[in-house]
Amino acid sequence: MTAVLERTTAPTAAQGWWAKTRAAARYEYLMQVRRPAVWVVVIGLIALRCAAPLPVNIGSVTDHAALVSDWAGNFMELGPIGVGAVLADRVRREARLELNDLLASTPTGIGPRLWGKAIGAGAATITPFALCWAALLGYLSTKHGAGVIPVGIEVFATVFLPGLIFVTAFSLTVPFLTGPVLFRLGLFGYWVWGNMVGPDYGIPTPAGTPFEAIGEYPIGAWFHGFMFDARERGWNATSADAVISIAFLLLTALAALATAHYVLNRRSPS
Amino acid sequence: MTAPNVTITGLTVTFRRGQVRALDGVNLRLPTGMVGLLGPNGAGKTTFMRVLTGVLQPASGTVSVDGTDLTSRAQRREVKAATGYLPQELGLYPDLTARQFLDYMALLKGITDKRARRDRVHEVLRLVALDDVARRKLKTYSGGMKRRVGIAQAILNDPRLLIVDEPTVGLDPEERLRFRSLLATLSGDRTVLLSTHIVDDIVQTCPNVVVIEHGGIAFEGAIGELAARAEGMVWQLTQPATTPPPDLPTVTISPGISGTVYRVVSSSAPTPDAESVSATVEDGYIALMHAIDSTVSERSQRTQRSERSERSEPSTPDVHAI
Numbered sequence: 001m002t003a004v005l006e007r008t009t010a011p012t013a014a015q016g017w018w019a020k021t022r023a024a025a026r027y028e029y030l031m032q033v034r035r036p037a038v039w040v041v042v043i044g045l046i047a048l049r050c051a052a053p054l055p056v057n058i059g060s061v062t063d064h065a066a067l068v069s070d071w072a073g074n075f076m077e078l079g080p081i082g083v084g085a086v087l088a089d090r091v092r093r094e095a096r097l098e099l100n101d102l103l104a105s106t107p108t109g110i111g112p113r114l115w116g117k118a119i120g121a122g123a124a125t126i127t128p129f130a131l132c133w134a135a136l137l138g139y140l141s142t143k144h145g146a147g148v149i150p151v152g153i154e155v156f157a158t159v160f161l162p163g164l165i166f167v168t169a170f171s172l173t174v175p176f177l178t179g180p181v182l183f184r185l186g187l188f189g190y191w192v193w194g195n196m197v198g199p200d201y202g203i204p205t206p207a208g209t210p211f212e213a214i215g216e217y218p219i220g221a222w223f224h225g226f227m228f229d230a231r232e233r234g235w236n237a238t239s240a241d242a243v244i245s246i247a248f249l250l251l252t253a254l255a256a257l258a259t260a261h262y263v264l265n266r267r268s269p270s
Numbered sequence: 271m272t273a274p275n276v277t278i279t280g281l282t283v284t285f286r287r288g289q290v291r292a293l294d295g296v297n298l299r300l301p302t303g304m305v306g307l308l309g310p311n312g313a314g315k316t317t318f319m320r321v322l323t324g325v326l327q328p329a330s331g332t333v334s335v336d337g338t339d340l341t342s343r344a345q346r347r348e349v350k351a352a353t354g355y356l357p358q359e360l361g362l363y364p365d366l367t368a369r370q371f372l373d374y375m376a377l378l379k380g381i382t383d384k385r386a387r388r389d390r391v392h393e394v395l396r397l398v399a400l401d402d403v404a405r406r407k408l409k410t411y412s413g414g415m416k417r418r419v420g421i422a423q424a425i426l427n428d429p430r431l432l433i434v435d436e437p438t439v440g441l442d443p444e445e446r447l448r449f450r451s452l453l454a455t456l457s458g459d460r461t462v463l464l465s466t467h468i469v470d471d472i473v474q475t476c477p478n479v480v481v482i483e484h485g486g487i488a489f490e491g492a493i494g495e496l497a498a499r500a501e502g503m504v505w506q507l508t509q510p511a512t513t514p515p516p517d518l519p520t521v522t523i524s525p526g527i528s529g530t531v532y533r534v535v536s537s538s539a540p541t542p543d544a545e546s547v548s549a550t551v552e553d554g555y556i557a558l559m560h561a562i563d564s565t566v567s568e569r570s571q572r573t574q575r576s577e578r579s580e581r582s583e584p585s586t587p588d589v590h591a592i
Binding site for chain 2: 016019020023024027030031034035094097098099100101102103104105106107108109112113
């Protein structure tokens with residue numbers, strides 16, 4: 001047999017959970033970032049909203065933090081819907097491609113593949129979002145100076161990432177139950193109701209509370225940006241509120257993925 | 271490396287909450303080397319292979335590979351690390367290149383050392399003659415090339431047990447021959463279980479054969495023994511306008527010089543002018559399937575007769591006594 005294959009150290013089942021997760025993340029990233037739909041949908045929705053940005057006086061804002069965070073609010077209104085929409089069909093992709101048996105026959109369980117998909121496909125879908133943001137920061141820096149760039153990076157980390165991680169986690173778990181089409185409809189409904197339909201409409205909603213996903217609280221607390229729904233509620237954002245908002249989004253995302261991991265692991269024989 | 275000792279005991283797999291028994295109490299000790307797995311559609315071949323690879327859990331029974339039962343998750347993973355599988359429905363990631371796909375599969379199979387993985391991927395690509403197109407995306411590959419990627423991923427971990435399910439379906443004759451030789455080369459000191467409908471593939475490569483039918487083992491043994499089952503039972507009808515009786519299993523119908531030639535399996539001469547010919551493995555397989563069908567049909571008729579007679583019997587008064 002050595003004439004056919006040179007033997008290396010025999011692989012074992014237990015080794016390399018992180019290496020396998022990293023590998024899954026790397027290849028999921030590659031596969032997702034190459035999809036034209038990812039670029040068209042995410043950039044399209046951001047462009048749609050930013051064509052007529054809010055607040056209406058955004059052009060006259062000169063304070064770097066307020067300017068950048070106001071633009072962030074515009075990115076977050078529709079952008080995450082695009083991110084969720086193009087991630088939703090990743091969940092059942094292996095079944096559609098008839099890869100399930102092949103993957104299940106490897107000694108790697110469901111965990112590295114699920115977490116790798118969340119990290120890789122999520123990062124790939126956020127890539128056009130990040131590039132749009134970088135392009136805007138480049139443009140703003142030519143008009144208002146390079147000081148907008150560090151603020152823009154902070155905004156990206158505190159306003160965008162928690163909300164996008166939240167959307168990514170649910171887009172890679174809920175479609176197991178609903179399928180991608182129903183999930184996309186649900187995501188659109190949730191995003192509008194839960195983040196944009198403020199208390200003035202008279203229906204119960206997390207919009208304007210620290211439990212919304214659009215990032216108003218970090219914007220208000222740390223960057224002095226415009227708060228729409230929270231202002232309607234008469235709430236002023238504090239640092240504690242912003243931390244609670246971010247923690248809520250990240251912990252909910254973690255819980256969604258951990259639950260999916262637990263359920264899939266129980267169902268899978270591998 | 272030595273071929274593994276694979277023992278299957280009382281293996282039962284059910285679907286639809288026990289209503290369908292895909293495998294029913296299978297007992298088998300898998301011979302080493304290349305083993306052919308034959309059986310008609312729906313006989314349970316793919317289910318059997320999915321259990322062996324740990325993809326499917328049986329309702330009852332055990333599968334043991336070198337003494338490791340596939341009962342717990344940890345044990346299944348240990349066995350999977352030494353197993354290679356090419357499923358019947360082979361899916362690949364269309365947007366990855368062959369090299370990327372194999373690199374990913376190698377990692378999932380536990381080859382985490384970067385250098386070892388790169389060398390192994392290069393080696394298997396060369397073995398399946400795809401090294402010159404390894405940078406092309408898989409969606410540009412032909413069916414035969416995809417099958418070769420499939421076998422390449424199956425041998426990445428240098429498995430002691432290699433399970434291939436219908437690998438030559440849809441391949442052109444040249445590609446089929448190439449694939450067959452590749453499998454024969456790989457068998458060496460490992461066990462290769464080859465499932466196929468194409469008897470010729472098994473005749474050319476497998477010294478041993480297992481036939482599955484109705485979820486049970488219908489035959490296990492040397493390939494010659496399967497052919498021997500039909501010895502003295504194979505007839506050729508060459509006379510013009512001579513057609514075999516419709517209830518006899520016909521192995522082949524081919525055009526001859528003086529008309530259509532029928533090759534049939536029958537315990538006695540089907541027509542006075544029938545010529546006895548020596549049996550092949552295909553004849554043995556057809557004879558076996560016919561014998562099983564006859565037994566099943568007889569059993570079913572007997573059951574129906576007994577149910578009818580039970581219904582027609584007058585009910586005894588004490589049964590309904592109040």
